Amino acid sequence: xxxxxxxxxxxxxxxxxxxxxxxxxxxxxxxxxxxxxxxxxxxxxxxxxxxxxxxxxxxxxxxxxxxxxxxxxxxxxxxxxxxxxxxxxxxxxxxxxxxxxxxxxxxxxxxxxxxxxxxxxxxxxxxxx
Amino acid sequence: xxxxxxxxxxxxxxxxxxxxxxxxxxxxxxxxxxxxxxxxxxxxxxxxxxxxxxxxxxxxxxxxxxxxxxxxxxxxxxxxxxxxxxxxxxxxxxxxxxxxxxxxxxxxxxxxxxxxxxxxxxxxxxxxxxxxxxxxxxxxxxxxxxxxxxxxxxxxxxxxxxxxxxxxxxxxxxxxxxxxxxxxxxxxxxxxxxxxxxxxxxxxxxxxxxxxxxxxxxxxxxxxxxxxxxxx
Numbered sequence: 001x002x003x004x005x006x007x008x009x010x011x012x013x014x015x016x017x018x019x020x021x022x023x024x025x026x027x028x029x030x031x032x033x034x035x036x037x038x039x040x041x042x043x044x045x046x047x048x049x050x051x052x053x054x055x056x057x058x059x060x061x062x063x064x065x066x067x068x069x070x071x072x073x074x075x076x077x078x079x080x081x082x083x084x085x086x087x088x089x090x091x092x093x094x095x096x097x098x099x100x101x102x103x104x105x106x107x108x109x110x111x112x113x114x115x116x117x118x119x120x121x122x123x124x125x126x127x128x129x
Numbered sequence: 130x131x132x133x134x135x136x137x138x139x140x141x142x143x144x145x146x147x148x149x150x151x152x153x154x155x156x157x158x159x160x161x162x163x164x165x166x167x168x169x170x171x172x173x174x175x176x177x178x179x180x181x182x183x184x185x186x187x188x189x190x191x192x193x194x195x196x197x198x199x200x201x202x203x204x205x206x207x208x209x210x211x212x213x214x215x216x217x218x219x220x221x222x223x224x225x226x227x228x229x230x231x232x233x234x235x236x237x238x239x240x241x242x243x244x245x246x247x248x249x250x251x252x253x254x255x256x257x258x259x260x261x262x263x264x265x266x267x268x269x270x271x272x273x274x275x276x277x278x279x280x281x282x283x284x285x286x287x288x289x290x291x292x293x294x295x296x297x298x299x300x301x302x303x304x305x306x307x308x309x310x311x312x313x314x315x316x317x318x319x320x321x322x323x324x325x326x327x328x329x330x331x332x333x334x335x336x337x338x339x340x341x342x343x344x345x346x347x348x349x350x351x352x353x354x355x356x357x358x359x360x361x
Binding site for chain 1: 156157289292293297319320321337341345348
């Protein structure tokens, strides 16, 4: 797992779970992969072992990981679950985006407009590369 | 279990502890936070049996601290090691003094912390001295580990080594580690239970993660908030 850059104003155990989910979504971790033991992980990211334990318990509870006695902890999620997580994480970002745009007074049409313009710009930038 | 019940302590005109009540349970890394002069060191020394309350009482597993000193491994804020000692001589002293000294752990930590036994206390850097104090304290298998300002004035790499030594050594559900510091930033992700004290009283306390969730603030920010309210 990668080094975490914590936002110390949010629960750290939730950020550990999120980091794990991102690695699944990006394909850096796949079904059956072994993940570090709780202690290894705590040391790697310098986080309280109880906090790491809470994150791992939560990962097991939501079916993303399982610990096999004497062998270690493994990714349990299958591809269906991983694509569901990907969708859920994208939805989260979209919800935040729309909420922020609404709070700025943007109507649906205006949002469509700025999105289209941005997509065109990005397309242009790619072609120029 | 360590308990403070309505503890008061006065030094001259200064009320160091003011009706302080709190409990430190097992299996947690506990942060005792507050500005300089808040009463942190007074409380820590009291647990170690180095000073007595004027009123109220402190109990360690139901006993007065002066009867339970063997249960407490205490790292004081001051430099308490003789300058003319080598690390080996200091370790020999600890070994002869404490029955719970663990040689295997000590040897292992020498490597982990990049310390050598022939290092002379007066000749080494402040960071190395901090690591010497740490290894001499945590090489005991004491039921309680107390660290008074273990990171103050130490470079960031050494701080990391010290924090990782504590994480490495920590056993869930067993020996609680109590860390007093005014530099909360360094231990944000290390502690799981916190007590903010000011003028000898508790201002805020609770689980670090729950405080972050309910307040949406880091521990440093929570302390600033709490103390702003106190001063108003």
